[in-house]
Amino acid sequence: MAKPSSAPIAVVGLACRLPGAADPDAFWRLLGRGEDAVGEPPADRWSASAPRRGAFLDEVDRFDAAFFGISPREAAAMDPQQRLMLELGWEALEEAGIVPGSLAGSRTAVYASAIWDDYAALHHRRGEAAAGRHSVTGLGRGIIANRLSYVLGLTGPSLTVDAAQSSSLVAVHLACEGLRHGDADLAVVGGVNLILSPGSSADSARFGALSPDGRCYTFDSRANGYVRGEGGVAVVLKPLDRAVADGDRVHCVILGSAVNNDGASTGLTVPDQGAQEAVLRAAHARAGTDPTAVQYVELHGTGTPVGDPVEAAALGAALGAGRPSDAPLLVGSAKTNVGHLEGAAGLVGLLKTALAVSRRRIPASLNFREPNPAIPLDALGLRVQTRESDWPEPGRPLVAGVSSFGMGGTNCHVVVGEAGRVPTPSADAVRSGDGAREPLAWLLSGRDTAALRGQAERLRRHQERYGHDALDTAYALAAHRTRFDERAVVIAEDAAGLLAGTAALARGEEHPAVVRGTVGGPVRTAFLFTGQGSQRAGMGRELHERYEVFAAAFDEA
Template sequence: PQEFLLLTHTWKAMEDAGITGQTLSDRPTGVFIAAGNSDNTNAAMIPSLIPNRISYALNLRGPSEYYEAACSSVLVALHRAIQSIRNDECEQAIVGAVNLLLSPKGFIGFDSMGYLSEDGKAKSFQAEAKGFVRSEGAGVLLIKPLRKAIEDSDHIYTVIKGTGVSHGGRGMSLHAPNPNGMKDAMLKAYQGSKVDPKTVTYIEAHGIASPLADAIEINALKSGYKQLETEHIQEIQEETPCYISSLKPCIGHGELVSGMAALMKVSMAMQHATIPGIPGFTSPNDQVSTDGSRFLLTEENHKWEERKDHAGRLIPRRASINSYGFGGVNAHVVLEEYIPSHRESPADETVNEPQIVVLSAKNQDRLQAVVQQMLGYVKQQNELSLKNYAYTLQVGREAMNDRLALVISSRDELIAGLQDCLTMKEERKPQSAIPVFTGNSKEGFSDIGTLLEGTLGEVVMQTLLAENNLEKIAFCWTK
C-alpha cells in the first residue's frame, strides 16, 4: 500500500507541475522517500523498494533512497535531496512520504509509554495537553534549483533557503527531545541562507502535545533564535512578532509524513498570505513560556503582513519548520515566498483566441473522471488563463489511448463543453454546441493512420497548423 500511494501521489505531483514521465526521465532525477515498515505488519515489505519502484516505473536514473528518522524523516529526506542536487548527483528530485497505520501494534506500544491522548485530541502547547493522536497520510513534492525552475517556467510554491539536521547526542533519554540538537539543527539551517532571523515571522513547530516536550521545543526555539539574531546581518531593526503554530490539532500526528504536511501547510499559508493560528488554543501549559522572545501563541489566524528592509525594499514572507524525531534526530527548514518578477494575468491574453483543450485516460471510465475533475477545477478558477491551461494539457500530460478534445474560446465555453461531455455519455446526447472530438488512438489510427504516415502526414499537419485549423487538428489528435 505504501508503494501504491506514493506512485499515485508522485503522478499527481507531476501533473500539478505539468511534467511528464518522459520529461523527468530525460534529466537525472533523484527519489528521496520518508517511509518505513508501518507497524511491523505481517506482510513482507522491504522499505528500499518504495523509492525504487518509483524510479523503476518512471525510468529515473538518479539516487533512489529511503529515510526513516521517525517524525523528522521528511525534512531529513529533503535535506539529503538538496545535498544530492548540489553535489551534481541529480538535477532535480522527487521528495515523498507515506505513513499508514495498518496494525494495532503501534497504538499499543505508544499507549503503554503514555504518549497517546486519551480523548483523541491533540492540544499542542496548551495546559490540557495530554499526548498526541496518530494519523495517516501521503504526499509528494518536486524540487529543483530556483534558477532552473524559473528557466523552465515552473509554478513555484516556495523557495527553500536552508536546511539543517542534527542528532542531540546523549540527553535526558533516548526518546525525549534534546534542546541542544534542536538548536544545532536551527543554526545549520541558517548557515549560508543569507536570511535575517528577524524577518521570519511564522514557525511551524512540531508541537507534539506533551507538556514537557512542548516546553523543551519552545525553549530551544527561543535560545536558537536569540543566538541567530545576534550573529546575522539584520535587514530590519524593529522587533516583529513571530507566530508559532502546529498542524497536530488539525490532522493529528502523521509521524513519518508529518514533515510533508508541514511543508504543504507553510506553502499554502504563503499562497494565502495568512499565518495560521493553533485551533482551539486557550492558554499555554505551565511549562511553556514565550517571555523574553518575540514568539506568540494564538488561536486566531493573522494576515501575513509584508515587511520592508531599512532601504525600503520588499522582503519576501519567510517561515521555518521545526521537527524532532523519536530517537533524537532533529531537523529545521527555512522557507521563503517566491515573488515572480512578472506575473501574467488572463487580461493579457487576446480576447476570444481559440484553444485546443485535450484530455486523455487509460479507459472511458477514467476519461469521464478526468472530465469531472477538470470541470470542478475550472469552475473554481475565477481567473483562468486559457492559453496556459491548454498548453499545460497539451505538453504537461501523458497522452493515453482514450482521448477527448474541445475547441473553445472562453472559460464559459470550456465549462459548457465539459458539461456536455458528461451529459453526452450519461444521456447519449448526440452532439454538443461546442466542438468536441472523441476517439481511441489505437482503434482510430487504422482509419487515418495510413494517410498520416511519413512525409504526407507531416505535410498535412503543417498545413493544418499554418491554416490554424484547430478543429481538424483536434480530430486528428483524438484518432
Template sequence: MSSDIKLFINKLKDNNVSPDLLNGFLNTIKKIKSQKEKRESIAVVGMSCKLPAGINSTDDLWKALLNGESEVTDYPKNRGWNMDDFYMPDQGSKGKVYVKEGGFIDDIDLFDPGFFGISPNEAIEMDPQQRLILETAYKAIENGGFALQNLQNKKTGVFIGVGTSDYRSLSLKTNQFENINFYSGTGNSRGVAAGRISYLMSLNGPSLTVDTACSSSMTAVHLGINSLLLKESDYILAGGVNLILTPQEIISRCKLGALSNDATCKSFDEHANGFALGEGCGVIVLKRLEDAIRDNDNIQAVITSSSINHNGGGNGMTAPNGKSQEAVINDCLKAGNIDPEKLDYIEAHGPGTSLGDPIEYYSVANTYCKNNNRKSVLYLGALKANFGHAEAASGILSVIKAALIAKNRVIPPQVNFHHPNSQIDWNEYPIEVPLEVKDLKKQKDEVYVGVSSFGIGGSNAHLVLKTSKEDQTENDTSEGNELYGLVLSAYKKNNLNAQVKNMIQFLKHTEQPLKNICYTQVVKGKRHKYRTGVVGKTKKEIIKRLNAFLDGSKKLGLFNYINSTNKSGIAFVFLDTDLRIER
C-alpha cells in the same frame, strides 16, 4: 562582507589602486555572491498530498487549513482488525489501547495497478504505503506541469521517508507462512518504497528510503536538496508516507504514554496531553532555482536552506533536547545566510505534549527572537492539530503547508488552541499562535517560513523557505479576447470523467489565467488513450462544455473522447476566433 575581503580592499586602497579598478573588483564580488546564493536555493516546482477528511490535493489542504478544519474518526473497519477488541480505557492494561480514534485515510484499498504496469497479483502483496506514495509522486509531477519524460531525460533522484512496514502482519497474523509468495519480499520492504518509484517511472538518479522515525520525510527532503547542490541530481522527488495498519503500533505508543486519550492534538495548549494518531502522504518535486527559472517552471516556493542533527546523549533517547533544536535551527539560518527577523511563521513539530511543546517553544524563541530584539510578530502553529501526527510523513506535510503559506502569503488559524500552555511565558517574546487568518499580502512581498521536524530517536531537521518572486506576477484575468483549447486525457474511460470533474472544480476556484492552464495541459500533459478537448474564450465557457461532456450531450466547441491505438492521426489548426465546432 567578510573581514578578509575588507582587509584586502583596504590594502588595495593603501596601494592607490584606481577607483575604477576597485569598483570593478567590488562588482565582481557582488556578482559571485549573487550567483552563490542562486546555487544554494532550491525551487519547489510540484506538490501533492493525501490526508484524512477526503483531502486529495494541496488545494484541498489549503481550503481545510483556512477553514480551521480538523477531523478524528474511529479506526477503519476494513483493515482486518476490530479495534474494539483491543480497547481498554485503563492505560495500564497489557496488550490494549486506551484510544482507538485518529486521523485515518478511508480509501487506502483503492489502487489502479494497470496504470503503473503492475499486475493484480503483485498489487495485492504491495504495502498500501508503497501504493500511496507511488500515486502521490505521480500527482506531484502532474502538479508541476511536467510530462514524465522530462524527468526521465534528466538525473532524477527519489528520497522517501517511511517508518513502518506492518502490512506483512495482515497476511501472517495467524502464522500462515504459506501465504508468502514471490512478491511478498518487495511488497513489504521499506527499502523498495523509493526504488519502486524509480523503477516504474524509469528514473535514474539516486533512490533511497529514509527512516529517522518522525523526522523521516524532512530528512529525505534535506538529502534531496544536497543531491541537487552536489549536481548528482537535476530533479528530486522527496516525500513520505504513514499508514497505521495493525494494532501493534498503536499499542506501543499507548505503552509509551504518547497518545492523547481524547485523540486530539493540542499543540502549545495548556491541556495538551499527547499527540493523536495520524495518517498521510506527501511528495514535492525539487529543482535548482536557477534551472527552474531558466525552464520557466511553476515555482511554488523557494527553499533557502535546510539542516539536520541529533540530540546526542541526554535525559533519554525519546526526550527532546532544546539545545540540539536550537543548534539545528542556527545551522539552517547560517547555511542560508538568513536574518532571523525575516521569519514570519514557524511550522512547529508541535506534537502536543506537556514536555515537548515548551522545549520547542523556547528553542524557537532563543533562535528567532535572539536577545529578544525582534520587532515583528512571529507566528507559531502545527499541522498535527488538524489531522493528527502522521509520523514519518509529518515533516513533508508540514513543508507542503509551509509552501502554501509562503505562496499565498497568508497564515491559517491554529485549531485546538484555547488555553496557552502555562509553562510558557507568552509575554516574554513576540511569538503568537494565530487564532484567525493572518493575511500578509499588504505587508510582505516575501513571506519566510521555518519548519521543524523531530524524530523519537533523537534526529532533528529544520528547513526555511520563502515566497517565490517568480510566482508573484499578476495573473492575467482578462478573458474573452482569445480562443483557448483545453485537452484532458486518462488511462481509462471512467477516469476521464473524474479528470473532467476535477478540472471543473479547479477552474471554479483557481486564480490562474486560462491560457496558462491550457498551455500546461496541451504542451506538458501526458497523452493517454482516452481524451476529450474543449475550446472557449473564458473559464465559464470551458466549464460549460466540460459539463456537456459529462452529460453526454453535443456542444459547440466540444470534442468527444478518442479511443485509438493508431499512432498516426490528423491534426487541424483553426485560426478563426469565430470558430464553430460540433461533433
C-alpha cells in the same frame, strides 16, 4: 559554523493526500476554516473493540494498478504506502507542469520516508502460506522510493529515509543537498504514513505518546500527547536558477537546512534543548538569514508535556531573543488539524508553510487556550497563531522555518522563503495578436473510457471552483499532461461552451463541442499530389497576419 548555501532550492510541485484534503487546495481550505479531520477509524479498518481516534483516509485499499503497469497480483502484495507514493509522485510532477513520462532516463532523484510496517505485520500474521513471489518487494520499505524510480525510469538517487518522526523533513534536507552537489537535476520527495493495524497505535499508547482524548494541544496547558494521522505529501524540488530558466511556477524556496542528533541526552527519547537550538542556528547560518527576519515557524509541536517546553525554549533562544515585545515570532502546528503523520509529518509542515508563503496568509493553529505553564511565551518572544491573518510584516521578504524532531533525537530544521518575482509560464505566448475571439481546445485523455470521463468531471469541477482563464487551462492541458490512448477534445469559443462540453463528456453524452477517439497502432505517412489546384494567390496571408507562431515558421521556411 555552517556556511551559507550558494543555491536556493525551488519547490515547484506539490501534492498531498490528507484526511479531509485530497489535494493542496483542499488542505488550504481545511486550514482556513480552522477545522480538524480527527475522528473514529473507518468501519472496515479493524475491529470495533479496538477503536482509537485519529485522522484517517478513506479507501486506502483502492489503487489503479493498471495505470502504473502493475499486475493485480503484484498490487495486492504491495504495501499501500508504496501505492500512495506512486500516486503522490505522479500528481506532484503534473502539478509542477512536468509530464512524468518525459523524465525516463533523467537524473531525477526520489527520496521517500516511512517508519511503520503495518501492512507487513498483517501479512506475516497470516503465516508462511501467505508469502509469494512479490512479498519481498511488496513489503520492503526501501521499495517505496525505488518503485517510483522504476515506474518512471528515473536514474537519480532513490532511497527511503527512516529517522523516526523527523524522516520526511530529513529527506527534504538530503534532496536539497543532493541537488546542490549535482547528484541529481530534479528531486521528488514524499512522505507516507498509513495506520493499517491497531498494533502500532497500541504500541504508541503504551509508550505514552498518544493523547487520551484524541486531540493535539500544541503549547497548551492541556497538552497530553498527540493524535495519530495518516496520508502523505510529495514535493518536487529543483535548483532555483534552473526553475527560473525553465519558467516554472515556484511555490517557495528552501534557503537552507540542517540535521543533527541529541547525542547522549538524559534519555534515548528525551529531547535535548541544546541540540534543537543548534540545529536551528545551523539551518539559518546555511541559509544566510537573520533570525529576526523569520516571521513564522511551523513547529514540530506534538503537544506532549515534555517535548513542547523543550522545543519552545530552543526556539526562543535561537530565534525569539531580541525581538520587540510587540513583534513576537508566530508559531503553530498542522498536527492540530490532521494529527501527527509521524514519518510524513515534516512534509505536512513544509506543505502548510509553502502554501502560507505563496498565498501570503498564515492559518490558525488549533486547540490553544492558555500556554503550558512551562512555556513562558512572552519571555521567549513567541506567540501561538490562534487565528488566520496576514504575515506580520508583509512588506519584508517572507521567511519561515519548519521543524521536525525524531524520537531517537534526530532533529531537522528547514528555512523557507518566498520566491520573489519569478516568471511564470502562461498562455500569453500563444495568444493572438489582435485579441479576437477564437475557438479554444481543451485536450483530455485517460487510460480507458472511465478514466477519460473522470478527468473531464475533475476538470469541470476545478474550473467551476477556481475560474481559471480558459486559454491558460488549454495551454496547461496541451503542454503539461500525459497523453493516454483514450482522448477527447472539447472545442468552444468561450468558457461556458467549454464547460458545457466537458460536462457532457463526463456524463458520456454526445455533444457538438466534443470530439472523441482512441489512439490506434503505428501509422505510415502517405503523400498525394493531385496535380490540380485548390491553391490561390495569397493563400495563408490571414494565418500569417493573425498567428505569430505561424508567421515565424513561414518566414523561416
